[in-house]
Amino acid sequence: MKFKFCGGLDAPDWLLAEIMTLSKMSSVKMKLLCVEVIHRILKQDTSYEKITKMTSNLENESDVKGAVAALHFILSSSAKFDVEPNIVSTELQQLGLPKEHCESLIRPYREQKEAIQAKFVEESLRLTKVKNVEWRSDYIISANKTEVQKPVIQLKLDLTDFSENSQNTKKISFEINDEKFKLLLNDLNEAKDLMKKFQ
Known part of the structure; x- marks a missing residue:
C-alpha cells in the first residue's frame, strides 16, 4: 500500500x-x-x-x-x-x-x-554566489616568432556564501584558452536560459 x-x-x-x-x-x-x-x-x-x-x-x-x-x-x-x-x-x-x-x-x-x-x-542546497568578476584577454607573443599566438583569457572571481550578510569572500583566479572560454560561455548561457524557464 x-x-x-x-x-x-x-x-x-x-x-x-x-x-x-x-x-x-x-x-x-x-x-x-x-x-x-x-x-x-x-x-x-x-x-x-x-x-x-x-x-x-x-x-x-x-x-x-x-x-x-x-x-x-x-x-x-x-x-x-x-x-x-x-x-x-x-x-x-x-x-x-x-x-x-x-x-x-x-x-x-x-x-x-x-x-x-x-x-x-x-x-536546502545553497551554492556560493559570485560577488565580482574581472577578466582580461592576453595575447602571448613568442620571442623567436613574429606571429601572435591565440589569446588566453584570465578570469578572477570573488565568491561569497549564499547568505545576504556574509563577509566571507573567496577569490579564485584561472586562465583558459579562447576555445575553452567559448565553451564555458555557451554552457553558462544555456544554464541561464534553463533557470529563466523555472522562474
Missing part, C-alpha cells in the same frame, strides 16, 4: 515496527513527545530529560530511540511532501496507530507544518 506521507511509496518496515512502540504510549505523552521532536527538527532546544520522562513506560532505550526516530520520520516526511494533517492521520490509522494517538500527533504537526517546511527550505 502506498502512503502520501512516505512520498507515494510503501511505509518502511522499521516504521511498521515502531508504530507498535508508539501505541504503548499514552496519547498525551505522545503529543508532548511530538512537540519535542518538532523542536529538534527546527534546531531548537530539546530536553533529553523530558523525552525520557515522556517515554518512561517504554521497555528500554532502543524503544525510546525508535519512537523518536519514527515521529521524526513521520513529521518531517509529511511536511516535506506537503501532506494535509487529516490525510496523515488516516494513513497512520491504516498502519495501526490508534485514532487518539493520531490526533495527538496531528495537532502539533498542523501548528508547525509551515515552520518545518521553512526550515527545510533554509537548509
Whole structure:
C-alpha cells in the first residue's frame, strides 16, 4: 500500500515496527513527545530529560530511540511532501496507530507544518554566489616568432556564501584558452536560459 506521507511509496518496515512502540504510549505523552521532536527538527532546544520522562513506560532505550526516530520520520516526511494533517492521520490509522494517538500527533504537526517546511527550505542546497568578476584577454607573443599566438583569457572571481550578510569572500583566479572560454560561455548561457524557464 502506498502512503502520501512516505512520498507515494510503501511505509518502511522499521516504521511498521515502531508504530507498535508508539501505541504503548499514552496519547498525551505522545503529543508532548511530538512537540519535542518538532523542536529538534527546527534546531531548537530539546530536553533529553523530558523525552525520557515522556517515554518512561517504554521497555528500554532502543524503544525510546525508535519512537523518536519514527515521529521524526513521520513529521518531517509529511511536511516535506506537503501532506494535509487529516490525510496523515488516516494513513497512520491504516498502519495501526490508534485514532487518539493520531490526533495527538496531528495537532502539533498542523501548528508547525509551515515552520518545518521553512526550515527545510533554509537548509536546502545553497551554492556560493559570485560577488565580482574581472577578466582580461592576453595575447602571448613568442620571442623567436613574429606571429601572435591565440589569446588566453584570465578570469578572477570573488565568491561569497549564499547568505545576504556574509563577509566571507573567496577569490579564485584561472586562465583558459579562447576555445575553452567559448565553451564555458555557451554552457553558462544555456544554464541561464534553463533557470529563466523555472522562474
